[in-house]
Amino acid sequence: MSRTDDISNLFSRFGATSDSYHEFDSQFEYPDTPPAQVKSPVSHDVTAPVLAALPPVAPVSVALAKLEDQAPLMSTADVATPLRNLLAEVALARQAETQALQAQLRTPQCKARVVALVSAKGGVGKTTLAASLASSMRLEGGKTLAIDLDPQNALHHHLGVESGVTGMGSTDWGSHLQQGFNDVQVLPYGVLSDEQHCALEREMSQDRHWLARQLERMELGIHDLVIVDTPSGRSAYLQQALDVADQVLIVTAADAASFIALEHTDRLLGADVARSYVVNQFQPDRDLSRDMLEVLKRRLGAQLLSVIEQDHAFGEALAYGRNPLAAPVRSAGGEGVLLLGEQLKAALQTPRVAELSAP
Template sequence: MSRTDDISNLFSRFGATSDSYHEFDSQFDYPNTPPAQVKSPLPAQATAPVPVGLPLVAPAQEVLVQPEVQAPLMSSADVATPLRNLLAEVALARQAETQSLQAQLRTPQCKARVVVLVSAKGGVGKTTLAASLASSVRLEGGKTLAIDLDPQNALHHHLGIASGVTGMGSTHWSSHLQQGFNDVQVLPYGVLSDEQHCALEREMSQDRHWLARQLERMALGTHDLVIVDTPSGRSAYLQQALDVADQVLVVTAADAASFIALEHMDRLLGADVARSYVVNRFEPDREFSRDMLQVLKRRLGAQLMAVVVQDHSFGEALAYGHNPLAAPAGSAGGEGVLQLGEQLKTVLQGTRAAGISAP
C-alpha cells in the first residue's frame, strides 16, 4: 500500500476526502542528532507543570533538623577556675546523685516494736481492742504510739481525742501527735478530702516502704511501742503495716462468719507472716459461742494467744468519753485486755532479746 492510499484511508475514517490535501517540501535540512538541551534552573517559587494522567504528588516539605542538646558553655569565670576545682564540683554532684539513689533503695529502719491489728471482716471489735492495748501496754523506759491506718478514722474516739484533728494528711507526723488516755500518743487518720485520700494511697502503692520511712523520721527508740490499726480485708494500708510489723494480731470472733473468714485471712497474710489470734467479744453464757470457741481452738492451736469476753462497758465508755480500763473494779473484758497486754509484752521482749543476740 502506497503513502497516498494511507492518507486517503485516514481522511475516509473521519468522513472526509483527500482531494484538498497537498504536501509541501521543507526547505530546512535537520541534522540526524539534535544537540543536547540544557535546562535552565527554575526560580525558587516556580511550579513545574503536572503531566496529564499522572497522580498529583504533594511537594516535599522542608525538614527542620533539631540541633543536639549540649552542655552550657563555660563562662569567663569558669574558664578562669582551676581544672582541679571544676573536677571536684563534678565529683560532688555525682556523689550527691549516688547518695540520693541509695537513699531510695535503702530499706528504712524502725527501732520501735510494732504491733499490727488486722481482721478479715468488720464487727469483731478490732479498733476497740487496738485502743485498749495502746492505753494499757507500755514497754519499760519507752512510750506508746497509736497509729490509725483505717480511713474510717475511729481509733482516736476510743482514746478520748476530739474530732477534726489533723492526721495522715500532715507532712511531719511528730508535730501532729495527739495525747490520749494514759499519755498514749495518737496519730489519727484524719479527715481527708478525696484528692488527699487518693494521693495518700498513690504514695503507698508507689513506695512499699512508705510507712517504714514515716516511722524512721519520727526517731523512735528501741523501748518505744507502736500499735497500728488497719482496715478490714485487703488494702494498701495492710501491706504497709505488714512491712513494719514485729507482731501481727488477727482479731476474730466466736461465730460462724468469722470462722469462715479465717481462710481468707490466711491468704491475705501469706505463709511468711507470723501471726497470733485473739478471739474477741466472746460470750461465755451462750452455748453456741462456747462450741465455736472449741472449734477455733482446734483450728488455731498454739497461734491462739488470748480470749477476751464481751463487755458492754467498752461501748458505754466510748459514749461518755471515758477510759474503759480506768474503772476501779475491773470488768471481765478489761481483765482480758490486760492479760493480753502482758502476754504481748513478753513476746515483744523475747523478740528484742533474740534480735540483740543475733550475730
C-alpha cells in the same frame, strides 16, 4: 541610507510594501547601556553576618527583638565562672541524686516494738481493742504510740482525742502527735481529700518500706511500743503494717462468719507471716458462742493467744469520752484486755534476729 529606506527594503524582502506602515512615538526612553552596578563598601561590623542571615521580609528591628527574647544557655556570670567550679556543681548534684537513690533502696530500721492488729472482716471490735491495748500497754522505760492506718479514722475517738487533727497527711509525724488516755501518743489517719488519699496510697504502693521510713524518722527507742490499727481486708496499709510488725494480732469473733473468714485470712497474710489470734466479743451465756469457741480452739491451736468477753462498758466509754480501763472495778472484758497486754509484752521481750546477730 535613511531610516525610511531601511523599512522599505525590509518589507520588500518579505514581498510586501511599506505603504501601510505607521510609526508611533514612545514616551519612555530606553537607555543605550545598562547603568553600572555600584558595590557597597564592606562593613567590618560583627553583626553583619547575623543581619545577612535574617529573612529579607523581616525588618531588622523585629529580627533583633526576637533574638533578644531568646534565653541564653548560660548567663554572663556562668561564662565568667571557672570550668572547675561548674564541674564541681554537677558532681555535687550527681552525688545528691545517688545518695537519695541509695536511701530509697536501703531497708530502714525501726527500733521500737510494733504490734499490728488485723482482721479479715469488720465488726469484730478490732479498733476498740487496738485503743484499749495502746492505753494499757507500756514497755519499761518507753512510751506507747498508737497509729491509725484505717481511712475510717476512728481510732483517736477511742483514745479521747479531738477530731479534725492532722494525721497521715502531715510530713512530720513527730510534731503532729496527739495526747490520748494514759499519756499514749496518737497519730490519727486524719481527714484527707480524695487527691491526698490517692497520693498516700500511691506512695505506699511504690515504696514497700514507706511506713518503716516514717517510723525511723521519729527516732523511736528500743523500749518504745507502736500499736498499729489497719483496715479490714487486703490493702496497701496492711502490707505496710506487716512490713514492720513484730507481732501480728488477728482479731476474730466466735461466730460462723468469722470462722469462714479464717481461710481468707490465711491467704491474705501468706505462710511466711507469723501471727496470733484473739477471739473478741465472746458471749459465754450463748450456746452458739461457746460452741464456736471450741471449734476455733481446735482450728487455731497454739496460735489462739487470748479470749476477751463482750463488754458493753467499752461502747459506753466511747459515748461519754472516757477510758474504759480507768474504772476502779474492771469488768471481765477489761480484765481480758489487760491479760492480753501482758501476754504481748512477754512475747515482745524475745530479741529480734538482728539483735541476736549484732556484735
